[in-house]
Amino acid sequence: MNAAKLRRSLICxxxxxxxxxxxxxxxxxxxxxxxxxxxxxxxxxxRWLPQVWQWRNFSDMWTQTGFGTALFNSLLVSLSATVLTLIVSVPAAYAFARLQFRGQGAYRQFLLITQMLSPILLVLGLFKMAAVTPWFDGGNLVDSRLGVVIAYSAFGIAFAVWMLSSYFQSIPRDLEESAWLEGSGAVRTVFKVFLPLAVPAMAVTALFTFVNAWNEFAVVYTLIRSEENQTLTVLVTNMVAGQYVVKWELVMAATVCAVVPVAVLFAWMQRYMVQGLSSGAVK
Structure with a gap:
C-alpha cells in the first residue's frame, strides 16, 4: 500500500x-x-469493566429462562418464513422482469405502497384471521408457529418481489435466448442459466427476510400465547416486563446470545450481500 492510499485509509x-x-x-x-x-x-x-468476570451468567440464563426452546422457535420460524417468501417471490419477480401483462405498473406501485404499512397496524386483523382459520384437531392458528410463518411471509413477499425484480431486469435476456437456441427448454433455462446468476440477489433477499423475521415482535407477541412456542423477542421482553426484580445480567446474556446467530449469518453472507447490493439488487 503506497503512502497516498494509506493516508486516505487513515482519513476515512x-x-x-x-x-x-x-x-x-x-x-x-x-x-x-x-x-x-x-x-x-x-x-x-x-464501573464499565467488571471486577469479577462471571461467565456462568450465560449458563444460568440458559437453564432458568428456557432460552434453548425460544432459540429453536426463532430459527424455525425465521428460516421457514425465508424459504416460503423466496418460493413465492422468485417466480413473481421473474414474471415482472421478463413478461409484459396488463396492470404491471399499477401492481408494482401497489407493492411499493404496502411497504408503508407497519405490521403493528394489522395485528388485530391477523389475530382475527388466525382465530377463524381451522387447523388440526378443531383448533386454529392462534398460538401456532405456522400462523407466524405465514404472517411473516405475507409481510416479506412484497419487499422481496420488488427487490428481486430490479435485479432480475439487469440479467441479460440474451443468455436465456442462447440457451433456447441450443435446445434448452424454458424451465431448464431458468434453473440452469437464470437462477445461478441471480444467487447474489436471492441471498440478499433471504438475509433481509430472515433478519426481519428474527427481530419482529408485534405479530409473534399477538399470535403466540404459550411459552413452548415463544420466540427470542418475546422471551427477552418477558424477562423484563412484569417482573418485580429484573435480573439484568441474565437479560443481557440472553440478548448477546440472540445477536450471535444474526451476526454469524451476516459474516457468512457478506460477499453475497456486497455483490448483490453493488449489482442493483436494491434500487
Missing part, C-alpha cells in the same frame, strides 16, 4: 470513528453487563 477511519463508536457502544455495554455479577450492576458510581 478517522472520519468514521465516531460512527463506529456509536454503533459498537450499545453492544459493548450489553456484553459487559452480561458478564458482571448482580452486585456490580447497581453500584454507584458505575
Amino acid at each position: 477511519w478517522l472520519v468514521l470513528s465516531p460512527l463506529v463508536v456509536v454503533v459498537i457502544f450499545p453492544f459493548a455495554v450489553m456484553f459487559l453487563t452480561a458478564v458482571k455479577p448482580a452486585s456490580e450492576i447497581y453500584v454507584y458510581p458505575a
